[in-house]
Amino acid sequence: MPKKNPAKQPSSPATGGKAVVEAWLVQKGMQAFDFQQETWEYMRHGQSGIVNAPTGCGKTFSVFLGNFIQYIDAHPGEWPSKKNNGLQLLWITPLRALGKDLARAMQEVVNELGLPWQVGIRNGDTPQAERARQKLRMPEVLIITPESLHLLLATKEHRPLFASLRTIAVDEWHELMGSKRGVQVELAISYLLQLAEENKNRPQPLQLWGISATIGNLDQAKEVLLHPLATQGVIVKSQLQKKNAVHSIIPEEIETYPWAGHMGIKLIEQVIPIIERSNTTLIFINTRGMAERWYQALLDVAPQLSGAIALHHGSIEQELRLWVEEALHQQKLKAVVATASLDLGVDFRPVDTVIQVGSPKGVSRFLQRAGRAGHQPGEISHVYFLPTHSLELLEAAALKTAIEQQEMESKEPLLLCFDVLCQFLCTLAVGDGFTQQMIRPVVERCWCFQHMTSQDWQQVMLHITKGGKALDQYDEYKKVEEVNGLYRITNRRLALRHRLHIGTIVSDAMLKVKLVSGGYIGHIEEYFISRLQPGDVFTLAGRNVELVQIKDMTVLVRKSNQKKSQVPSWNGGRMSLSANLGKVLRHEMHKVATQEQHAQPSPEIAALTPLFQLQASISHIPNNNELLIEHHQSKEGYHLLVYPFEGRQVHEAMSAILAYRISRLVPISFSIAMNDYGFELLSDQPIPVDDTNAYELFSTEDLFVAMQHSTNLVEMSTRKFRDIAVIGGLVFQGMPGEQKKARHLQSSASLLFRVFKEFDADNILLRQAFQEVYEQQMEERRLRQAFQRIESNSIVIKWPEKLTPLSFPIIADGLNRNNLSSEKLEDRIKKMAAALNGRS
Numbered sequence: 001m002p003k004k005n006p007a008k009q010p011s012s013p014a015t016g017g018k019a020v021v022e023a024w025l026v027q028k029g030m031q032a033f034d035f036q037q038e039t040w041e042y043m044r045h046g047q048s049g050i051v052n053a054p055t056g057c058g059k060t061f062s063v064f065l066g067n068f069i070q071y072i073d074a075h076p077g078e079w080p081s082k083k084n085n086g087l088q089l090l091w092i093t094p095l096r097a098l099g100k101d102l103a104r105a106m107q108e109v110v111n112e113l114g115l116p117w118q119v120g121i122r123n124g125d126t127p128q129a130e131r132a133r134q135k136l137r138m139p140e141v142l143i144i145t146p147e148s149l150h151l152l153l154a155t156k157e158h159r160p161l162f163a164s165l166r167t168i169a170v171d172e173w174h175e176l177m178g179s180k181r182g183v184q185v186e187l188a189i190s191y192l193l194q195l196a197e198e199n200k201n202r203p204q205p206l207q208l209w210g211i212s213a214t215i216g217n218l219d220q221a222k223e224v225l226l227h228p229l230a231t232q233g234v235i236v237k238s239q240l241q242k243k244n245a246v247h248s249i250i251p252e253e254i255e256t257y258p259w260a261g262h263m264g265i266k267l268i269e270q271v272i273p274i275i276e277r278s279n280t281t282l283i284f285i286n287t288r289g290m291a292e293r294w295y296q297a298l299l300d301v302a303p304q305l306s307g308a309i310a311l312h313h314g315s316i317e318q319e320l321r322l323w324v325e326e327a328l329h330q331q332k333l334k335a336v337v338a339t340a341s342l343d344l345g346v347d348f349r350p351v352d353t354v355i356q357v358g359s360p361k362g363v364s365r366f367l368q369r370a371g372r373a374g375h376q377p378g379e380i381s382h383v384y385f386l387p388t389h390s391l392e393l394l395e396a397a398a399l400k401t402a403i404e405q406q407e408m409e410s411k412e413p414l415l416l417c418f419d420v421l422c423q424f425l426c427t428l429a430v431g432d433g434f435t436q437q438m439i440r441p442v443v444e445r446c447w448c449f450q451h452m453t454s455q456d457w458q459q460v461m462l463h464i465t466k467g468g469k470a471l472d473q474y475d476e477y478k479k480v481e482e483v484n485g486l487y488r489i490t491n492r493r494l495a496l497r498h499r500l501h502i503g504t505i506v507s508d509a510m511l512k513v514k515l516v517s518g519g520y521i522g523h524i525e526e527y528f529i530s531r532l533q534p535g536d537v538f539t540l541a542g543r544n545v546e547l548v549q550i551k552d553m554t555v556l557v558r559k560s561n562q563k564k565s566q567v568p569s570w571n572g573g574r575m576s577l578s579a580n581l582g583k584v585l586r587h588e589m590h591k592v593a594t595q596e597q598h599a600q601p602s603p604e605i606a607a608l609t610p611l612f613q614l615q616a617s618i619s620h621i622p623n624n625n626e627l628l629i630e631h632h633q634s635k636e637g638y639h640l641l642v643y644p645f646e647g648r649q650v651h652e653a654m655s656a657i658l659a660y661r662i663s664r665l666v667p668i669s670f671s672i673a674m675n676d677y678g679f680e681l682l683s684d685q686p687i688p689v690d691d692t693n694a695y696e697l698f699s700t701e702d703l704f705v706a707m708q709h710s711t712n713l714v715e716m717s718t719r720k721f722r723d724i725a726v727i728g729g730l731v732f733q734g735m736p737g738e739q740k741k742a743r744h745l746q747s748s749a750s751l752l753f754r755v756f757k758e759f760d761a762d763n764i765l766l767r768q769a770f771q772e773v774y775e776q777q778m779e780e781r782r783l784r785q786a787f788q789r790i791e792s793n794s795i796v797i798k799w800p801e802k803l804t805p806l807s808f809p810i811i812a813d814g815l816n817r818n819n820l821s822s823e824k825l826e827d828r829i830k831k832m833a834a835a836l837n838g839r840s
Helices: 016-027 034-044 059-074 096-113 128-136 146-153 180-198 218-229 265-277 288-301 318-329 363-370 392-404 418-430 436-444 454-466 492-500 579-594 603-607 609-618 648-665 703-710 713-727 742-759 764-777 780-791 807-817 822-836
Strands: 049-052 089-092 119-122 141-144 167-170 207-212 234-237 244-248 280-285 309-312 335-338 351-357 381-386 481-483 486-488 510-515 520-525 537-540 543-551 554-559 626-634 637-643 671-674 679-683 794-798
Touching (some): 016 034, 016 096, 034 049, 034 059, 034 234, 049 218, 059 089, 059 167, 089 146, 089 180, 141 146, 167 180, 180 436, 265 288, 288 335, 318 520, 381 392, 418 492, 418 764, 637 648, 648 671
Parallel strands (some): 089 141, 089 167, 280 335, 351 381
Antiparallel strands (some): 481 486, 626 637, 637 679, 671 679
């Protein structure tokens, strides 16, 4: 670890633990970075804070080694021989996949330093026997997920387990913050701080350190994490600059009429040489379905890679995933096709190249994935961008600009997640129980609940003890009992049910897929498998299998030699363009529109010249201060195309609002399609949008009312309530092996939603459902900012005689309105493109 930059705070002379660690580094031919030494100094002086450094620059070891230094300082004579020290460092990590790799690296350092410490892992994959051993004798370092930490808090007599805890480290805090898992972490930290304060025998206060890579609101990230401490804390920011070499794979022929997804696999021939000249390559795909497709396509094109290429995503059986990770470490694999399951923190040193297939839709996500290559200080991360349609080259150019300008996305922390709070209180009630006097200050110290009112608190307590006002006649919802001020769950069945469902990740029902001959290969969502008949062939974990039957929530399959198969689709596949990337994308369009190419245009923009020339000749290229609207008539009807470049999620809400406002002018009905660049309203009659009313239609006036009327708010809130009801413990998902089907869960939640709406309209979880729809699903703040930007822009309206390059991918996407098979749909789009290009 070569030293390159001056420290922000002068380090003290190397004595005690610091001298031991520095001597070990010298022995290994390494030297600490300044930001690492700075972290050690802060930790030695009892400070808490957050470490920010690029991926692969050693931020993990800044906190990890800092904890060792503290321990050696506290036990100067006996540290090499003192055993069974109790838990010293609690390491919270968002992914189970990170645990094994971290534990391996940490145990190696512990052994080399001569510390008689044990590094343990606790997550959903930890065997029951190992958990029992940990309870009897805690390892000095415990790597744990948020869910497993809450499960630990649900055990009886858990306080002694944390009695010796010195440091809590939250890894990948930028990934956890802004999610309900982050709120779980906030509550657990605040509770552990309370336990530490109650322990009068502690020699020092508990320290809290976050570890973060790329995030736009670093100061706020620190405030949220350290809020329970009521201290300002410090930010240790590395001055190291991770070098990223971004190479776009330019197609030989640019489609002037592009459509989503069709081009990616056509470029697979250009991927093979990259794999062959690299040591190991990670190929990141945005969806699990496309990852399966790419894995098969690579083997078809390059059969010589058989045995040297693997597949990794969240629905593959754990054993197979662990084998892939181990094989990566041992340099046995030439390439791995992966989804976000390998995004974070896993240090695979053989990886020197990353290929990103399709736009990552965010700058931070792209840098996170790029950092998996050259995951060592000073090394260059080589990342190749492979577009899945021509216009994604524009996103590649925007990504390069955003990286240069350090335009990182921010994560907004969540507020008042009462479903998570209800779950947390029940977790404590399953364990040793709690009193209101003790737990309420713990909750209010969290950033998420700092604005909780007394009325809110009373509603939460009413919910966990009686199910709220509307359900107090039903014993099933009277989970927590109060005896002499102590709140506990005494019913063993209810306690077991709660332990089985601790967590905030709610997905559709997942079925295990098992070979008839024996052995599990992965998981599949119920909604996909329910469409198949016995004998149908589908692809999972890189192999074709034939459906035999579904038995006891298990999908039984046999191997199939058929070439054709259905690729599973998992819900939530399409990501939306981030606000930051959308902003830079509009600037890239501005450069093209105003020909502001001061130097040579980027390779991506140069390759797109024919497409932009065609767009300009038949319509217009919008600059940064313009909103382009196109009218077009075809045999399908009258098309209105709008291009805000704000991302699919914002366009979904914006298109519905525009449709609602137009329908108030004239009786009219629409079908709607959108992508990340714009949206389409299609009608069977002319759409009355012109210079006289365009600004009024995009006004911010009465925007909230328009949001309420334009969307099926009740339906959206009902679906959102399903997740809240599961997390909050109102809906039980079933015992292992007998999980309720997704539609049964939804109907149970819908019934409760209607009951609350009619008899308990102010119910705290009902209010949360509506709030989450506005803030998360409709992105109300970002939507309002988009309307404000359009209000101050010029609106350019064009009537092109034929479809434009910008409109074609939206209209092609919208053809999904028709019940066509994918093959027929592809043929139809090809004919449309050929006709527009003047080919027969």
